[in-house]
Amino acid sequence: MIKKLSIIVFVLILASCATWDEDININPNVPNGLLDSENDNDIDPSVFLVPMLWSTVSGFDYLAWNVMPAVCEYHGKTKSLSQGNRHKSWHAFDDSGFWVNMYSAVRVIKNLRNASIKAQDTRYEAIANIWESYTFSMITNLYGDVPYFDPISEDPPLLSKYDAQSEIYPALLEKLKTSNLILERSDAPINQGSDLLFGGNILQWKKFANMLRIRLAMYMADTAPDQARVILNEILKDTETYPIMESNFDNATFKNDAVERPSVLYNLSKAKIEEAPFSNVFIERLITLRDPRLPVLAKPVRKVHTDPSKHVLPSNPGPVKYAGHIYGITTDNAHASQWNGGFPYASALGDFFRKEDVTGQPLIESASTPTLIALYSEQEFFIAEAIERGFIVGNAKSHYDNAINASFEFYGTSFSSDGYKGAYGTEGVSDLSAYLSQADVDYNGGRDKLTLIAEQKWLASFFLGLEPYFDHRRTMLPELRVSSGAENFGPNGSGSKFPSRAAYSDSEIANNPGNVKLARAQGFDIPIITDESRNEAKMWIIRNNDLQMPIFQEPIYSSDYPIIESITGSGVNFKAWYDNHWKSMFWFN
16 A cells, blocks of 8 residues: 655645746756655655646646637637737747746656656556656647657756657657556556546546547648558557547546636636637637537627627527627737727627626636546547548547537537527527538538538637647648738738747747757758748648638728727728628638
8 A cells, every 4th residue: 555645744745846847956857855765665646646737737728718719710809919810920829938837847747757656656657657748749739849858858958959740749659558558447546636637537547548649640640641540540449458538527627626726717807808709700600500509608798789781790590699709800909909899799708618797707616617638529529530531440420420419518508498599599409410410510411521520629629728729730620711911921920821830939949049940940841940931830740731721801990890989981891891701701601
């Protein structure tokens, strides 16, 4: 039986954990020096589990809110001109602290692994390796070639060399496979209170490892299809050895709380929420599909226009109205915020993610909104795509339908709820079967099947960490559009192309310039020498992808805008712009 530390030492460890990321004198291979003591075998590895999980989650949570939803057209931001949804520059990616946060997390992961080795507890060692692989998957998917083998070594050098993504991916996949094999289905649960993902359930950790293998295999499928095919078949032909997620019960979600680890959505100010209402693209697609997730994901608008010749009106047929803020305007912040009357006329985050009082302040229960890591529905969409692309044999429609149902169940939707009736009135669909039978949803209804899968996956993946960006960059489906004004920003940003990566951290450029220079010159399909080239240079996993986005004609301020009462001459061309260009923003019209 594993011995535990005394309460006094336990408290000291937790107190020190809060300062590890800031103390440059700490040996990254020894958890605060405790494993050098004469009683080092008495260490309970579980004391390092919460700090390990939180170090990663807290490092990407804000990025997942502030940038990812805008990049993938979930949000139509009313401010921050330089955000990704206007395809200008990516400073919000670059300045997010993500690089420093993730490499700090790697150090904390190493603490758990070394503690588990000392305690001879292979369960925690395998879990540390799984979480490390997840953390590094985000790092390499965002930046491309990055330091990997040096940072995870027992004696890392001061200046880490950059490793090729084509070598990092196989290493991550092998580590995940090995970790799955180390863990036994019959293993006793780990500490339930410390495991804020799965409550100590070892089988669910195995499933998570194999879900990550499926995810990474699909991410590299265009570049290394043969290797991807081998991995997918190995897992899906032997789910006894390589178990996979079987229901929403297996979802990997980090359990936030109201005391020590609140959800980023609880910490956001009212002003920050008002910078990011849902986009017209996201809301309109939910409405056109009579989707039951609409009243769960989004709040009704606070104000409603009545004259379609002057403003954009909500298009949902029910009495409770939903609408989005226009996506991708390249005008300045003040003018962007004035579109269609601004935030009060657009839908914001719904109660599933953020419950608020009447003043817009979050309720305490919102602090416990979980952080999404990997979902059963995501896995099912991957499998449907893999079947459709011929990587594996199976019934793609069954997995596609199952993924949609899983997403509905995850969000607790109902076709008979007051929320659904409020959104769609008498024009909603009756049940899941009727939803799946719609022409735009039916897997055998004639639409391109890969587009069907990608579209429904996009709807199901809101706020799923960084994955919606990685996944869309890989497939460029559904065909998210970009505004005509974005083309003006090619020289200092991505222009009308979907951005390929984030820039290396300023701290890394300052501290490790030689290795950064080498990575920029050799790590991508073109050398990175300017802002433009760094947003077009393709990393290994997307070298076969075309990142050019279809373009729509954005409105000119203020003549093409909806009427702004305080501005003479505004809105004179609004109706013409709306009739000619509004629907061109959507791939589904």
